[in-house]
Amino acid sequence: MVLRTLGTRPSRGQVLVNCSVFDGTGDGTVGDQAIWIRSDGTVGRVGDRQVVIDAADDDPEPIVVVDLAGGYVTPGLINMHVHLGLALPGAMSASLDRNDPAALALHMAGSARRTLHAGVTTARLVGETAYTDFALRLAIQSGSLPGPRLFTAGHALCCTGGHGHDADGLEADGADGFRRATREQLRAGADLIKVCVSGGLAGEHEAIETPQLTDDELSAVVTTAHQWGRTVTAHAGPAEVIERVIQLGVDGIEHGYQITPEVAADMARRGTWYVPTITVSRCREFFEEHQVPPWMMERALGAGPRHWESLQHAITAGVRIVMGSDMPPDASFEGTTATVREMEFMAEAGMTAVEVLRAATSRAAEWLDATGKIGTLTPGAAGDLLVLDADPAADVSALRTMHAVVQGGRAMRDDRGLWTKRRPV
Ligand SMILES: [Zn+2]
Numbered sequence: 001m002v003l004r005t006l007g008t009r010p011s012r013g014q015v016l017v018n019c020s021v022f023d024g025t026g027d028g029t030v031g032d033q034a035i036w037i038r039s040d041g042t043v044g045r046v047g048d049r050q051v052v053i054d055a056a057d058d059d060p061e062p063i064v065v066v067d068l069a070g071g072y073v074t075p076g077l078i079n080m081h082v083h084l085g086l087a088l089p090g091a092m093s094a095s096l097d098r099n100d101p102a103a104l105a106l107h108m109a110g111s112a113r114r115t116l117h118a119g120v121t122t123a124r125l126v127g128e129t130a131y132t133d134f135a136l137r138l139a140i141q142s143g144s145l146p147g148p149r150l151f152t153a154g155h156a157l158c159c160t161g162g163h164g165h166d167a168d169g170l171e172a173d174g175a176d177g178f179r180r181a182t183r184e185q186l187r188a189g190a191d192l193i194k195v196c197v198s199g200g201l202a203g204e205h206e207a208i209e210t211p212q213l214t215d216d217e218l219s220a221v222v223t224t225a226h227q228w229g230r231t232v233t234a235h236a237g238p239a240e241v242i243e244r245v246i247q248l249g250v251d252g253i254e255h256g257y258q259i260t261p262e263v264a265a266d267m268a269r270r271g272t273w274y275v276p277t278i279t280v281s282r283c284r285e286f287f288e289e290h291q292v293p294p295w296m297m298e299r300a301l302g303a304g305p306r307h308w309e310s311l312q313h314a315i316t317a318g319v320r321i322v323m324g325s326d327m328p329p330d331a332s333f334e335g336t337t338a339t340v341r342e343m344e345f346m347a348e349a350g351m352t353a354v355e356v357l358r359a360a361t362s363r364a365a366e367w368l369d370a371t372g373k374i375g376t377l378t379p380g381a382a383g384d385l386l387v388l389d390a391d392p393a394a395d396v397s398a399l400r401t402m403h404a405v406v407q408g409g410r411a412m413r414d415d416r417g418l419w420t421k422r423r424p425v
Contacts, residue, residue, distance in 0.1 A: 013039035013059040014409065014422065017049055019068040022393045024075040024361040024376035027354060029393040035073065036063075037383035041408035046377055053425060064422040072391050072398065074357060075377050076121025076384030076407060078364035079148070079339055081254055081275045081324025084108040084115070084136070085129050087167070088202055091291040098129050098168060105132050111328060112136060112147030117413045118330035118337045119402050121384035122364075122374050123148040126194040126233065126254065126324075127156030129168040134189050146412055149382075151368055153194035154185035156235070157221065162212040163196035163203050163235055175220040178213075182224040191368075193225040196235040197245050200255070201280060201300040204293075208237040208257050208303060215248060222249040231367070233273070239263045246272050252367065254324070255280065257303050259310035264317035273367050274314050275324040278345045279338055281307040286333060308349065315350045322367055323360035340399040353396045383409035387418070 014037050021033040023046060034052040036044035039061035045052050056063045085108050087093045098104050108128070115123055125133050133152040140147040155170035157178060165171050172181040182193055197213045199206030206212075218234075225232045226249065233252040236242045239260045242253055246266065252273035253259075259267075259274075267274060281304040287297050314321055323346065325331075325338040333341040339360075346356045365375030374382050385406045390398035405413040414420070 012409070012422075013037065013056065013061045013063045014066055015053055015056050015063055015425065016066050016068050016073070019071050019073045019387070020391065021046055021377060022072070022074045022354075022357060022391075023378060024358065025378070029072060029391050033073075035377060035385070037406075037409040039409075041383050041410070043377055043379055043381045043383050045379060056425070063425050065425055066419055066422045068387055068418060071387040071389065071404075073377070073385050073387055074392050075361040075375055075381075076386055076405065077119050077323070077339060077360045078122040078124070078368070078375055079115070079120045079325055079329045079360070080124045080322045080364050080367070081277050081326045082115065082120075082123040082125050082329055083127055083167075083326070084111040084123075084125060084133065085168075086111075086328055088287075088290060089204070089293050089296055101130060101132070104129060105135070108132055108136055109139070109145050109147070111330075112140060112145065112150075114330040115328070116146055116148050116407065117405060118339055119386045119399065119405050120148050120329045120339055121382075121405065121407045122368075123150055123329065124192070124324070124364075124368065125150060125152035127153060127164055127167065127169060129155070131155075131188050137189075149374065149407075151191040153192050153233075154188050154190040155181075156194040156196055157181045157185075158196040159212050159217070161205065163198065163200045163206060166203065169196060173217075175216040178217045179220040179224050182221050186225075186228050186230065190230065192230050193221060193232045194235070194254075195221050195232060195250075198235070198237045198241045200235060200237065201303065202296055204295060208299070211238070211241050215244070218245060218248050218250070233275070242267075246270055255307070255326075256310050256314070257281070257307045259313050261313050261317065264310075264313040264319055267314065267319045268317040271320060274319045274321050276307075276311045276314070276321065276346070277324050277326040277342070278307060278311050278349065279333065279342045280326045282345070283327060283333065283338075286327060286331060286338075311346070311349045320363065320367075321346070321351070321359050322364040323356070336400045340396070343396045343399065347396050354393050356396050357392055382407075
């Protein structure tokens with residue numbers, strides 16, 4: 001995959017001192033560290049303070065020192081299931097007219113900025129509207145607008161009347177129709193393809209169990225995407241549907257509301273990715289706030305217990321799990337954001353804090369074919385990092401104490417003004 005989204009804007013070369021670091025790959029946090037971020041915005045070296053400062057002599061530009069005052073550093077988060085133009089049935093739909101291109105673009109730009117400030121330095125978009133996501137990807141990449149690095153699927157694909165059709169999913173029918181719909185996303189510049197193969201929570205006339213694509217339709221999507229070097233991820237709920245689509249070559253499953261131990265074992269054996277989006281079936285407060293209709297509230301919360309078991313089966317089987325919130329990444333949830341709450345749920349379901357952190361950093365980067373470029377704090381990776389008051393490798397709830405967000409070496413959020421106190425070496 002071509003990493004068009006990884007352009008870096010110039011930053012000031014800097015050495016961050018007085019911090020503990022989880023680098024996205026290790027088994028835990030290492031204390032008393034320093035991080036050199038080169039003037040091109042990439043990580044130069046992480047380690048002992050004096051060694052790092054000496055290494056930073058190689059930077060062509062003058063280096064400044066930023067004192068992180070004993071903070072804990074983790075790579076910026078990668079949220080793998082985001083809709084920047086999300087408008088659930090109810091009040092959200094009433095307040096956003098997705099047929100108004102100007103309103104939609106401004107809404108998505110605002111959502112992108114808030115997502116970044118919530119610590120999400122990269123987002124994978126799995127269903128947007130009117131190709132606005134491609135213009136936004138370019139605007140963020142060029143530095144015109146603040147936002148996460150974007151990997152996007154363009155429109156999600158669905159059958160006529162299928163899941164997401166009322167949220168601007170692109171409707172197609174028959175193998176030819178799905179082949180064309182896939183190619184249209186590739187033409188627009190899609191980094192991946194998203195296809196809805198069964199019903200979901202937000203479609204009034206369907207059930208989670210409704211199968212929606214025929215084998216030849218899905219095969220047309222998978223073959224076309226793979227020929228172009230793109231992955232395919234499927235919105236899928238029932239175990240039988242998931243089993244069938246992974247046999248047809250789908251790379252990842254979104255939601256997986258009804259995974260069984262057998263299906264989980266098969267996913268693990270095949271290396272299928274899983275984005276549980278566990279928050280979507282346990283967010284009564286959020287749904288009430290946004291006045292979703294009663295049928296959706298009932299279906300979403302009703303799916304909760306079985307969805308939770310799915311996640312636990314996947315953990316037990318060793319499925320490759322990554323983090324995605326589905327709900328707006330910055331949305332407020334039980335005293336934190338949807339992104340952090342999703343990570344807490346993953347830990348509550350049985351993953352260790354380090355496994356959850358990896359699922360939201362280096363593991364996610366692996367699926368995006370961006371290993372070593374994002375999701376880790378290793379030499380050559382983008383200088384995307386968060387500063388916290390507590391150790392996230394001990395407890396992911398430490399992310400609730402986030403007070404700075406750095407992207408490509410630039411402090412995009414700095415609640416305590418640490419970067420204003422920077423000084424020469
Ligand atoms: Zn979604």
